[in-house]
């Protein structure tokens with residue numbers, strides 16, 4: 289099947305690469321000519337396990353190619369995926385200008401029936417806007433051509449996107465057209481053959497499904513973080529509580545790991561956008577707003593714990609920081625808790641010595657060279673001359689640590705663990721003051 293994908297960002301690249309890999313003929317279009325040239329050369333601008341190998345293999349097979357030539361790309365595929373960005377506006381709602389620009393481009397160049405597939409995360413009602421935009425552009429051209437617009441949201445996790453695309457739990461499609469259903473079935477047949485993963489519904493429900501899924505997951509995280517903070521005050525251990533509640537299959541073990549707050553390109557943006565939509569339709573989103581504000585407060589927890597440990601005096605201190613990415617296996621620092629922490633530390637006059645296995649270049653790109661930030665080549669180099677250690681991301685390389693070495697390396701024996709990586713007893717046994725999330729610290733400190 290011939291498929292066109294607009295936008296060679298994260299979602300577009302994964303979609304294009306995976307669809308080519310199962311035998312479709314795919315053209316990916318992007319307006320950035322440098323990016324297109326690099327991609328045609330097998331250079332992938334994002335860090336996603338397995339993606340570069342699939343892209344290179346399918347460039348070789350000839351089933352995948354990248355272009356800036358929109359006219360040729362529109363001509364090419366029956367399915368025209370829109371996978372461009374929807375950055376948040378100042379008010380938190382999704383900015384649709386790039387999506388609608390692609391809709392106009394498709395309408396400008398199409399010469400026969402096309403199916404436009406909204407893959408970008410877009411507010412409910414966007415497919416109708418895309419439809420109107422295509423119809424208007426066709427009318428300006430004086431063309432009477434049939435087309436359909438459907439919604440096919442993605443549920444990809446960074447770091448596991450290939451796996452999620454190939455073996456995801458479901459493929460949600462919003463459409464009321466049989467012709468679209470048939471084409472979509474053909475497109476996803478390689479993934480849906482053994483058991484049918486396609487869930488067809490109306491367009492608006494599909495658009496809302498995407499937001500509801502992310503909002504539900506964000507809610508689980510804010511919920512457990514709220515209980516963790518309570519556990520701390522009550523002298524309970526959230527890790528026991530998590531295990532205790534997760535074993536009820538109605539609750540489940542997934543996505544109830546307490547931490548220093550959720551980040552990334554999806555949860556913060558999507559929760560805000562859905563809340564904004566709710567306001568627009570006159571339904572104040574009480575739960576969503578609580579989810580968001582709990583998360584913002586959670587991102588301040590690490591700094592608050594450090595302040596507590598140093599009696600409010602962080603000026604002149606050097607803090608070792610392990611983990612900059614918003615989660616492991618990515619170099620993405622969007623909305624990462626590490627950023628909230630570093631910015632608070634700098635405002636308090638402290639220095640940061642950070643290490644991350646993948647996100648150092650990204651950190652340099654965001655913050656540039658500054659005297660109060662050193663990016664270290666190795667994990668333990670970040671400890672040299674540091675007063676305390678904070679862990680922001682649960683990279684595998686941080687899970688096994690010689691606590692005696694840690695005690696030796698740090699000027700004050702303080703470890704703040706935003707991901708609950710260690711057993712408190714073993715860290716404390718090594719003579720370190722250990723503050724994790726929801727593990728009864730404050731009560732113990734108060735009793736000490």
Ligand code: UDX
Nearest residue numbers: 442443444445446543544545547550551552554614615
């Ligand atoms: C998420 C959704 O999982 C995915 O389905 C959607 O398409 C895009 O958004 P992603 O942002 O890549 O994917 O990351 P995810 O692995 O879901 O983690 C998001 C954030 O939640 C991270 O900051 C992570 O540390 C945090 N998290 C996750 C927790 O704090 N606790 C958990 O139990 C799970």
